[in-house]
Amino acid sequence: GAVVSQHPSRVICKSGTSVKIECRSLDFQATTMFWYRQFPKKSLMLMATSNEGSKATYEQGVEKDKFLINHASLTLSTLTVTSAHPEDSSFYICSAKPSGNTIYFGEGSWLTVV
């Protein structure tokens, strides 16, 4: 079946630094990928829609300058958390959709900012 891979699965960074999370579709091409954020014991919150070859579409309240999304190819989208702060610590999940309506998720990336 379709597989979406995220890397790294866990990352710890110092406050003020930037960290990049990759989302890859391993066996299909995805013109659109989605990035979600999940706070502890909360549901998933859609952050942005990543479109291959164009700018991402951010949800209301999500800082586009802080959460940089790049969808450089049909199999790769990256989320860069810039100038990270402890409140950015969270679980970040990407998803992608091959043809059809089933959406597949990556394994998620735990970000801890210290």
Place this chain on the structure above:
Amino acid sequence: AQSVTQLGSHVSVSEGALVLLRCNYSSSVPPYLFWYVQYPNQGLQLLLKYTSAATLVKGINGFEAEFKKSETSFHLTKPSAHMSDAAEYFCAVTPGNTPLVFGKGTRLSVIA
């Protein structure tokens, strides 16, 4: 606009008992409905999906869900709970080409 309501943030069942996780949706167009499971510290795994074919959908690990348009429901069931079923379960809806809208999740605990 689409929305999902999961009744009960926490459900506890005994091992071997019936599992029933409730999901009601709101959609202005025929929806596609999904149940995902999230085990601790892991990403989301697709359990099953409804995409306008059979209303009773069978998924992995013995789970199934029935789409009831008249009740706008898509409840998840499993006849006999297993300890390994303990996880967070999310119901989600999409009209097709837009991101999923998730419910708030239901945490399932299984008691030995």
